[in-house]
Amino acid sequence: MIDPRTLREDPEAVRASQRARGEDTGLVDRLLELDERRRSAITRADSLRAEQKQLGKRIGQAAGEERESLLAQGKDLAAQVKEAEAEQVEAEEAFRELQAGLPNLVHPQTPAGGEDDYVVLKHVGTPPTFDGDPADHLDLGERLRALSTERGAKVSGARFYFLTGVGAQLELALLNLAVAQATEHGFQLMIPPVLVRPEIMAGTGFLGEHASEVYHLEQDDLYLVGTSEVSLAGYHSDEIVDLAGGPYRYAGWSTCFRREAGSYGKDTRGIIRVHQFNKVEMFVFCRPDDAESEHERLLAAEEEMLAKVELPYRVIDVAAGDLGTSASRKFDCEAWLPSQQTYREMTSTSNCTTFQARRLNTRYRDADGRPQPAATLNGTLATTRWLVAILENHQQPDGSVRVPEALRPYLGGREVLEPAG
Template identity: 60%
Template sequence: MIDLALLRDEPELVRRSQIARGNAPDTVDAAIESDRSRRTALTAFEELRAEQNAFGKLVAKAPKEEKAALVAQAKQLADRVKQAQQDAGAAAEAAASALERIENVIIDGVPAGGEENFVELRRVGDIPTYDFEPRDHLELGELLGAIDMERGAKVSGARFYFLKGIGARLEIALMNLALDKALANGFTPMIVPTLVRPEIMQGTGFLGEHADEVYRLEAQDMYLVGTSEVPLAGYHKDEIVDLDAGALRYAGWSTCYRSEAGSYGKDTRGIIRVHQFNKLEMFVYTTPEAAEAEHDRLVALQEEMLTALGLSYRVIDVAAGDLGSSAARKFDIEAWVPTQGAFRELTSTSNCTTYQARRLDVRYRPEASPDAQGEKVKTANVATLNGTLATTRWIVALLETHQQADGSVMVPEVLRPYLGGLEVLRPLGWVADADTAQDAADEGAE
């Protein structure tokens, strides 16, 4: 949920955020009123309970001849307390429901509107051109023996696939390159659970309007994660973390699962939009004051990765209506996909401010002010951020960008150490020229 003090003190700010996201502004009025009703009901219950406690002491001290009448009064009071408790509980549930409709308050400067209303911040790299008809990533993957969609569908259904041979090696190389980048920048590597409890999924904000995109195991009441952001956000649930030495930075490597609800007919060819993929996700706990600078830092790391891989890309400031409930600001990086003639998302990084931490009760102790004079410092909610550092979809842009006329693919220099020095990915059965083919035939005859 959002900060209740912000809702009460600056309702217009919250209302503007809701409007920018495309939400009804009266959700703010409903949340304020439900919060007020909750507090009123709770106060009434607590006052009656205090009265009941005081009356109980009076009954205990009363003379024997007065006890019967007092006991009867005590029973009537107990009934009123019970009803007040039920009213307070109902008011709390109603308030929680109303507050759930208030998404994280966006940061100043986030563009209003929906998916198409993003703002392009910059482009990096030249759009690749070819003197041949470029193949798409699936055709290249099949030529290389790297991607098998047909058997993926046979085994698991549509939008599943096998990465095999050089395809499997390429993904592992990407992930290891990203892991080394994370390690060099102070991230702690994590292999995370991919099944989480409902309160963790709920706490990160993934069970709102997009809940149908999340896989649920009903018998176990568990959820499959669509990103390691979820378990990493829950890692410090109900804890007071120590930020005295700086931010806590984690790099979570996991398989991710997404039902892709509502995407019928979209990107059905290849591995752009699939139900299962691997990802290395950066996740940061920091102070609210440092969150925006940390956000820029995560974007810079992503750009370093894509530049090193020789990909052309653009950075966009995602519009408010496309942020998701948790993010106060999100930057996407989209790489050029030649056969689509378009930029497609490869990374996303979000500043969730204190929204997730408030729901998961993750706090820290701010530094005491100089005039605190030894007073115990109250805790405050941390800010959380997340960002992709590598994922399966990157293979799409890599294969298409670095393809050659004969169906081979040049390996970016930065990836070669992770592929045993391999410089070129060759189609299955490939031979360089006629002389090489003859030499191969002669060797086979010997």
């Protein structure tokens, strides 16, 4: 959630953020009204409690008829206090409920607009050329006996798959390469739970507009995570972290689950858009003043990984209307897919400022020792979808696939994946 002081002191900035996202600016006015009601209720309740305290002192010193009169006043005042406290609770709950639906403030440099209004920041590498049409990753994977979507659908339904043989080995190689890079750069490796409680899922902002994407186990009231960002964000919930020595940097390896609601008919071939996949996710807790430099650090780490697996890619600054609820700014790295002749998202890194930490009550102590909300950031370092780009960009005329040099140590030195006989 955003800082209520920002809402009160600069409501136009909040309205501008809502406009940039294509969201309802009227929400700001409704929040301001509820905030005024909430603060008035707090003031009234505090005033009545103070009056009640003073009356209690007078009753203790009084006797006879005066005492009886004061006791009657006390009874009436107690009823008023109870009513005021009920009004305070109701006003605060109404404010929090509406506030929870307000997305994070958009960074001033974030492009306005929707999904197609991103800004390309740079291109890196040259897309490969082929004699004839390049094969897509599914054809290549089937020739290598690296994956099977047909059997995945037979066992689990549409958008599930098996990674088999060299396919499974290639994914493990990729994720282990990501882990090696993360730990080399000071990230603590984590294997987090993939089921989380409702308050953790809600705290990260995934139960608002993205609720339809999340798998919910009703009997246990637990949610399957779509990214280990959720579990890692909750790791320090209701804690005061010590950031005196610098940011906390974690790298979470987990299986992820997404319902892909509303995406039917999109990328149904192969493993581009699936319900289950594996991912190494970077996550950072830092002081708000360090958030932008940490964001650049996460983007640089993603680019380093893409360079290691020798993929041509571009970096885009995602438009406000395509940001998640908790993101203030997001950069995507999109790799070239020869079969589609376009760039497709491989990684994304988001600066969530203090939005998630406020909801999850994760704080640090400032220079004066006062608890303040921390900032959180996240970024993908490798995921199953990368196999699509690796197979397609490194395919060879005979149907084999060249293994990027950085992955070879994790594949027993293998340089080429050969089609199965």
